[in-house]
Amino acid sequence: MNTFLEYLNRYIQLTKEEETKVLSVLQQRSYLKGQYIQQEGDIYRYQTYIESGKVRTFYLDDNGNEHIITFGLKHWWVGDIGSFTSQSPAHFNTQCLEKTKVIQISYEDLEKLYNEVPKIERFFRLIIQKAYAKMSKRIVQNYSLPARERYLLFCEEYPEVVQGVPQYMIASYLGITKEFLSHIRSQLSKEG
Amino acid sequence: MNTFLEYLNRYIQLTKEEETKVLSVLQQRSYLKGQYIQQEGDIYRYQTYIESGKVRTFYLDDNGNEHIITFGLKHWWVGDIGSFTSQSPAHFNTQCLEKTKVIQISYEDLEKLYNEVPKIERFFRLIIQKAYAKMSKRIVQNYSLPARERYLLFCEEYPEVVQGVPQYMIASYLGITKEFLSHIRSQLSKEG
DNA sequence: AAATTTTATTAATCTACCTTATTTTTCTTC
C-alpha cells in the first residue's frame, strides 16, 4: 500500500491525516491469469489501480470479434469509465493477462473521499487528463498512419506489452487482423 | 455569462461568493468564420468553452492531410488538452466554422481557481470523464464498424454538425476520403 | 514426453476504401 502512496505523491501532496483517510478506503485484491476484473453488463463498482501484473480491456462486437481498447500495466487505472461514472452496465471487459494485484476504491467510498480529501479530486482530474491526451494521440495515429507504422510506434512505446502478450491481441489493439500483423512482422524481419 | 453559470450549475452547486470568483476569471471573445482559436505550435493558454457557434479541432499529418479530431458545438470545451495541461506546444488546430463566441479561462487563473473553489476541480473532472467515455466509444466504433455504419451513426448523433459543415470535413472526422463519403451517400439515396 | 490446445505463419483470393482525374453543383464575392 505504501508504494501506492508514493505514487499518489507524484501528483498531490497529502497530510498524514489525509493519507490515513485514503488508506482506509483502499481494498487489495489478486487475480489469476485469465480472470476477469469486470465483465460486460456488470456495473463497474470500483476504480481499479494495477499494482502489478497486466490486463486488457476489450469489447465484443456484434459478430463476436474482440477489440482491445487498451492494455493496463503497473500504475495504470483500468476499467470502463463510462460505466463507473454513471454506475450503468459496462460495454467493456477487463481481463488479467497474468497474475495481477490491484488496489480498488469503491464508487461510494470514492464519492465520500472526494468530499473529505478534495486533493483526490485533483488527482483523478490529472490522471484522466493524461489518459484523454493519450487517447487523442491514438486516434490521430490510427487516422494518419498505416498499420505497419502503428505497429512500430506501439513497439517503441509499449515494449513490455509487446513482449508479454500474444500477438493476436496486439493486432486487435492496432485494429488489424492477426494474419496481417504476422505478415507485417515477416516483412520487417526480411528487411533486417 | 449567466448562461454559463446555469451550465456550471448542472454539475456543481456554487455559493454566491464562489460564483463571483468564477465570473471574475472568465474572458469573453468572438471569432469570425475561418479564424483560429489556436494553432499548431502554439501553447494552449486557455480552456475554451463555446457559447455559440461551431468549431473543429484538426491535425495536419506529414503529408499535409487534415484529420479532424473533433467538432465543437455549444456547451463544449475545445482545444488541445495535452498542450493545455502541460503548457507545451500544441499538435492540434482549432478553427471556427462559423461566427463563434467563446468563454475562456487562462491557465494561471484556472490553477488559482482550483485552489480557491475546489468544486471547479470536480467540474472539470466530470467534464473530462464524459469526454473520455465519448472518445472510447468512438475508438470502438472505428474498429468494429465499416464507414457506412459510422456515417449513419454520426448523422444520428450529431445532426447539427451534418447540416452545417462541409461534407469533406465529416469524411475527415470519420477517417475516410471525401470521395468515398460521397459514394456512400449516393448509395444511401438510391436505396431510399 | 505425448497429447491437446492455443498461437503464429504462409499464401491465395477478395473487398473496402484510396487515388487520380474530370465534371457538375453550390457557395462567395464583387
Next chain:
DNA sequence: GAAGAAAAATAAGGTAGATTAATAAAATTT
C-alpha cells in the same frame, strides 16, 4: 447576377488490409 472559388459527384484503376484455409510452432495439460 455574373465570375470565380470552393465543394460535391462520378468513375476507372489501384492497394492496404480482410477472409479463408491449411500448416507449423509454441504453450499447456495430462
